[in-house]
Amino acid sequence: MPRAIISPSVLASDFGQLTAECKRMIKGGAEWLHMDVMDGHFVPNITMGAPVLACVSKGVPGIFMDCHMMVAQPEKWVNDIADAGGSLYCFHLEATSDPLALIDAIHDRKMKAGVAISPDTPSTAITDEVGEAADMLLVMTVYPGRGGQKFLDRCVPKVAELRARFPDKDIEVDGGVGPKTIDVCAHAGSNVIVAGTAIFNDPHPENVIQTLKDTVNQ
Ligand code: DX5
Ligand code: ZN
Numbered sequence: 001m002p003r004a005i006i007s008p009s010v011l012a013s014d015f016g017q018l019t020a021e022c023k024r025m026i027k028g029g030a031e032w033l034h035m036d037v038m039d040g041h042f043v044p045n046i047t048m049g050a051p052v053l054a055c056v057s058k059g060v061p062g063i064f065m066d067c068h069m070m071v072a073q074p075e076k077w078v079n080d081i082a083d084a085g086g087s088l089y090c091f092h093l094e095a096t097s098d099p100l101a102l103i104d105a106i107h108d109r110k111m112k113a114g115v116a117i118s119p120d121t122p123s124t125a126i127t128d129e130v131g132e133a134a135d136m137l138l139v140m141t142v143y144p145g146r147g148g149q150k151f152l153d154r155c156v157p158k159v160a161e162l163r164a165r166f167p168d169k170d171i172e173v174d175g176g177v178g179p180k181t182i183d184v185c186a187h188a189g190s191n192v193i194v195a196g197t198a199i200f201n202d203p204h205p206e207n208v209i210q211t212l213k214d215t216v217n218q
Helices: 015-027 050-059 074-083 099-108 128-133 153-165 182-188 205-217
Strands: 005-008 033-038 065-070 088-092 112-117 136-140 170-174 192-195
Touching: 005 033, 005 205, 015 033, 015 050, 015 205, 033 050, 050 065, 050 074, 065 074, 065 112, 065 192, 074 088, 074 099, 088 099, 088 136, 099 112, 099 128, 112 128, 128 153, 136 153, 153 170, 153 182, 182 205, 192 205
Parallel strands: 005 192, 033 065, 065 088, 088 112, 112 136, 136 170, 170 192
Antiparallel strands: none
């Protein structure tokens, strides 16, 4: 299985100090930063878009921005996110009719491509062709839309199913993940770990990051 990558979700950070918060996480051992882009259509909330990401990438040189696109028309934002310095563009399978073309468009802009599935979407919705073309698969362990929700155990078998089909791919879990829920995620085969409130609400985020990493790598 690929090595652990910890991707703190900045949705749980102080947006007024976003670049400082990202630097704090990198200093604490995070490899990636998870940027939740919500458009008020695919999900009810609105968070941030390309102009904010551009400021972060300028303010935090070398940052790997793991962009989770909770948007209704993911085709529309590939160029803007690439121009803003996005490193990985993860779209929802539910939001597109042509995932292979979208993966190509993302690769054309030199970003890694991720495919996300919401709790009600089965792992089989990711075809072999799409899974092979993508760089990362994201299994949502809450309904997308906001941070701080309860982890949905019933999503975990999908991680194991995808790990069996795609042994070398990055598989990310997102939603309600923290030291209390990491064991099942790691055991099922996820290696990219998103955690928002579990990391940002802790007085020692570096300890939480280390715990998550050690559990995946053990
Ligand atoms: C939910 C977002 C998640 C969220 C995770 O729609 O995609 O990335 O911020 O937050 P926690 O870890 O607090 O559940
Ligand atoms: Zn997310």
